Each structure stands twice: as structure tokens, then as C-alpha cells.
Amino acid sequence: MKRILVAPLNWGLGHATRCIPVVGALLEQGFEPVLASDGQALELLKKEFPALVSIELPSYHIKYTKNGNLLALGLLGQSQKIRRAAEKEYNCVDKLVAELKLDGIISDNRFGVYSKKVPSVYITHQLNVPFGVFTRMASKIHHKLISKFDECWVPDYEGYDNLAGSLSFPPPKKIQIRYIKPLSRFDYKAFVKVYDILVIISGPEPQRSIFEEKMIEKFKEFDGKVLIVRGILEQDQKREFLDSIEIVNYMLKEELEAAILRSELIISRSGYTTIMDMEALRSKAFFIPTPGQFEQILLAIHLRKRGIANFSFQKNFTLCKLKEGLQTQGFPIKKTSNENAEMLSFDVFNS
Structure with a gap:
């Protein structure tokens, strides 16, 4: 070989x-x-x-x-x-x-x-x-x-x-x-929705932690079921609960794929790999670009112009904006x- x-x-x-x-x-x-x-x-x-x-x-x-x-x-x-x-x-x-x-x-x-x-x-x-x-x-x-x-x-x-x-x-x-x-790495399958919101935290520090803290703070006020995946790879998977928020330090391929498919709306950075994952799983997404990262901002603007997904700058994000995410058409169905x-x-x- x-x-x-x-x-x-x-x-x-x-x-x-x-x-x-x-x-x-x-x-x-x-x-x-x-x-x-x-x-x-x-x-x-x-x-x-x-x-x-x-x-x-x-x-x-x-x-x-x-x-x-x-x-x-x-x-x-x-x-x-x-x-x-x-x-x-x-x-x-x-x-x-x-x-x-x-x-x-x-x-x-x-x-x-x-x-x-x-x-x-x-x-x-x-x-x-x-x-x-x-x-x-x-x-x-x-x-x-x-x-x-x-x-x-x-x-x-x-x-x-x-x-x-x-x-x-x-x-x-x-x-x-x-x-x-x-x-x-994902493939679409039909799943019953379990979570109202899935928040996928990613990216380099210190912005990863800033994003995580902001999401936990905002969703304490949310009346629904929320899962937050922190994107921190550790030896053991850890799970904790904060009111209606479930927090997991990391998920590997099959578990994260199922979590995305079981969620009504995904909130994440507008990194290109995440965008490809959302397309593969035909998910409704709402993006929050990493502050100062021009690439993620341009990607988020491009997808909003196409009517695929909406976005908010991190400093302006509120729970009210999530309605805009659910009103978009989502990703067109392409090959898996x-x-x-x-x-x-x-x-x-x-x-």
C-alpha cells in the first residue's frame, strides 16, 4: 500500500x-x-x-x-x-x-x-x-x-x-x-428532534472561551432544551447540567452527528468546515463569526445573501435573533x- x-x-x-x-x-x-x-x-x-x-x-x-x-x-x-x-x-x-x-x-x-x-x-x-x-x-x-x-x-x-x-x-x-x-465527516439521516438549540463552541483561545461564556449567559434565560458542546478534547467525556442547559466537553463523529440531526437550530461559528457539516446534514443554522476573523464574516454574509442562514456579530447577539435563523430556507439538498x-x-x- x-x-x-x-x-x-x-x-x-x-x-x-x-x-x-x-x-x-x-x-x-x-x-x-x-x-x-x-x-x-x-x-x-x-x-x-x-x-x-x-x-x-x-x-x-x-x-x-x-x-x-x-x-x-x-x-x-x-x-x-x-x-x-x-x-x-x-x-x-x-x-x-x-x-x-x-x-x-x-x-x-x-x-x-x-x-x-x-x-x-x-x-x-x-x-x-x-x-x-x-x-x-x-x-x-x-x-x-x-x-x-x-x-x-x-x-x-x-x-x-x-x-x-x-x-x-x-x-x-x-x-x-x-x-x-x-x-x-457527517452523513444525513432522519432523526426525531430532541433539542431546541445546539450550540457548537469552537476555535482558538481566547475567543473560544469568550464565546462559551456568552452562550451560557444568554441561554440561562431560554425557555427550551439546549445542548452546548464546548469543543475541548480531554481524556474523558464530561457532562453537566445547568438548569435546562446540558453541557458536554466534546463529542466524536457519531455522537455529534446525532446531536446535530436531533436539534431544531444550530448556533456556531461560521467556520468553513462547520458550514460544510451543516450542508451535509441539511441543518438550520445561525452563525456568530469569530470577532476580527474576516473569513468567517464574509462566509456568513455570503450565506445570508443566498437566504441559507442568518448571522449576528457576537457583541450584538440576543435570543430574539434566533427567530431570524428559523425563517431562512436552510441548505439546499446536495450529494451527501x-x-x-x-x-x-x-x-x-x-x-
């Missing part, structure tokens, strides 16, 4: 979760995936695929500001640190290619995870990077990084009638782009995530 390194970025859990159907498709098509990441992204993959070999890669050690308005400037100030981390990644992967006899690499937004010795694929939905006044510069830098890979896979539909809007289309010239359709994953072609590794 050909051995393929699969390496998602450790920025929240979104990059890791959307790699789960990719790993599954590799296994189904006779490849041997090797998992590589750091932090909670690696822990999630290890929990989902305990039998696979896993490697810890150097961390980017990105620090996030508490003030969302300063996020772009904060990340820009850490650009040299990110570049050095990518160089460490590249050197580490160069050794792994020889030591593990790798036949290919799939990197989800890890800039240094590629090799000139084996075919390397980069996964991203951000062909165009929104970064405020630095958008043009950020996009050019990203294109230069993508050009080091043999192919770039975009988990979206081709054209403007897509999920990511202007982020994933049009594609830049001189880069080998493949639109592989949205990917999700598993069907999309089955159509994945790994020909780049067979040449």
Missing part, C-alpha cells in the same frame, strides 16, 4: 475534522494514511483513527488577541514566527519522507508540509485571503505558498454559486486547482458528504 501523510493545521478543530473523510477515502481506496499535526487537531485524529500511525509536527504557536479588532494586526506581527515554523515543518517532513517511505502528502493549510521528492497536495477553501487592508498582499503570499505543491484541492463547488463565495472563486492562474466539492468523499481521486499519487 502506498503511504500518504495527512497533515491538517491546528487552528481550532475544523481543519482536522474535514480531513476525516479524506483519511476514510484513502483507506477505502487501499492507501495507508499517516496522521500528522499538533495539539488538539492531532488528538482528534488519534481518537477517530486509533489504529493509524500518528506524528507530532512542530507547532506554529500562534497567539490570538482578546480584542477581535486587533486579530489581523496580531497575526501580521507573528508572520516571521509562522514562517520559521513552516521551515521547521519542511525539514521535519523531509526526514519523514525517507524514514516512513512516504509516497505522497496531503496538507490542509500547513505551509511547510510538502516535499519535492513525492507528490504533495494542499487543501484550502481560501484561494483569496480576506485580511482587511492587507487582503491583496495576503492573497499573493498564499498563492506563492500554494505554488510549491503539485495540486491544490478546494473543498467547494466550482463557480460563484458555491459555499465559500469569493473566497474559493475565481481560482488564481498558474496553480493546479481541483474543486473536490464540500467535504464533511460520503458520496463526495467516494468521488475523491488520488491519481496524483499513482503517477
Whole structure:
């Protein structure tokens, strides 16, 4: 079997979760995936695929500001640190290619995870990077990084009638782009509704904790059944109750899938992986973008324009706004995530 390194970025859990159907498709098509990441992204993959070999890669050690308005400037100030981390990644992967006899690499937004010795694929939905006044510069830098890979896979539909809007289309010239359709680890099934609201907490600190605290505070006033999934991977699953609110530290694939399908309305960040999951499960969603994260704001605006889902900025969120979420049309019924994953072609590794 050909051995393929699969390496998602450790920025929240979104990059890791959307790699789960990719790993599954590799296994189904006779490849041997090797998992590589750091932090909670690696822990999630290890929990989902305990039998696979896993490697810890150097961390980017990105620090996030508490003030969302300063996020772009904060990340820009850490650009040299990110570049050095990518160089460490590249050197580490160069050794792994020889030591593990790798036949290919799939990197989800890890800039240094590629090799000139084996075919390397980069996964991203951000062909165009929104970064405020630095958008043009950020996009050019990203294109230069993508050009080091043999192919770039975009988990979206081709054209403007897509999920990511202007982020994933049009594609830049001189880069080998493949639109592989949205990917999700979930598959739709019919379930009886149990929860009025499911809140999925995600993303890097400190905004993850700020979001959690705000949701608990708001839903103490709510007359209905609420489940909050905190998105914190720990050794043991913990469950607690606060009046009508049920709080769980984390859920893995099957349990979270069932919780989403049993909920009338999902409240979450407008991260792209979450959006793909909502589409796969045909869920009604209400998004609260991470403050200062331009990508999530643009995604939320795009989906509201299409009448699919509504959103609120975190500082303006009230329970009254939830009626707006229930009045949207929801995601159009498309092919299931598993069907999309089955159509994945790994020909780049067979040449």
C-alpha cells in the first residue's frame, strides 16, 4: 500500500475534522494514511483513527488577541514566527519522507508540509485571503505558498454559486486547482428532534472561551432544551447540567452527528468546515463569526445573501435573533458528504 501523510493545521478543530473523510477515502481506496499535526487537531485524529500511525509536527504557536479588532494586526506581527515554523515543518517532513517511505502528502493549510521528492497536495477553501487592508498582499503570499505543491484541492463547488463565495472563486492562474466539492465527516439521516438549540463552541483561545461564556449567559434565560458542546478534547467525556442547559466537553463523529440531526437550530461559528457539516446534514443554522476573523464574516454574509442562514456579530447577539435563523430556507439538498468523499481521486499519487 502506498503511504500518504495527512497533515491538517491546528487552528481550532475544523481543519482536522474535514480531513476525516479524506483519511476514510484513502483507506477505502487501499492507501495507508499517516496522521500528522499538533495539539488538539492531532488528538482528534488519534481518537477517530486509533489504529493509524500518528506524528507530532512542530507547532506554529500562534497567539490570538482578546480584542477581535486587533486579530489581523496580531497575526501580521507573528508572520516571521509562522514562517520559521513552516521551515521547521519542511525539514521535519523531509526526514519523514525517507524514514516512513512516504509516497505522497496531503496538507490542509500547513505551509511547510510538502516535499519535492513525492507528490504533495494542499487543501484550502481560501484561494483569496480576506485580511482587511492587507487582503491583496495576503492573497499573493498564499498563492506563492500554494505554488510549491503539485495540486491544490478546494473543498467547494466550482463557480460563484458555491459555499465559500469569493473566497474559493475565481481560482488564481498558474496553480493546479481541483474543486473536490464540500467535504464533511457527517452523513444525513432522519432523526426525531430532541433539542431546541445546539450550540457548537469552537476555535482558538481566547475567543473560544469568550464565546462559551456568552452562550451560557444568554441561554440561562431560554425557555427550551439546549445542548452546548464546548469543543475541548480531554481524556474523558464530561457532562453537566445547568438548569435546562446540558453541557458536554466534546463529542466524536457519531455522537455529534446525532446531536446535530436531533436539534431544531444550530448556533456556531461560521467556520468553513462547520458550514460544510451543516450542508451535509441539511441543518438550520445561525452563525456568530469569530470577532476580527474576516473569513468567517464574509462566509456568513455570503450565506445570508443566498437566504441559507442568518448571522449576528457576537457583541450584538440576543435570543430574539434566533427567530431570524428559523425563517431562512436552510441548505439546499446536495450529494451527501460520503458520496463526495467516494468521488475523491488520488491519481496524483499513482503517477
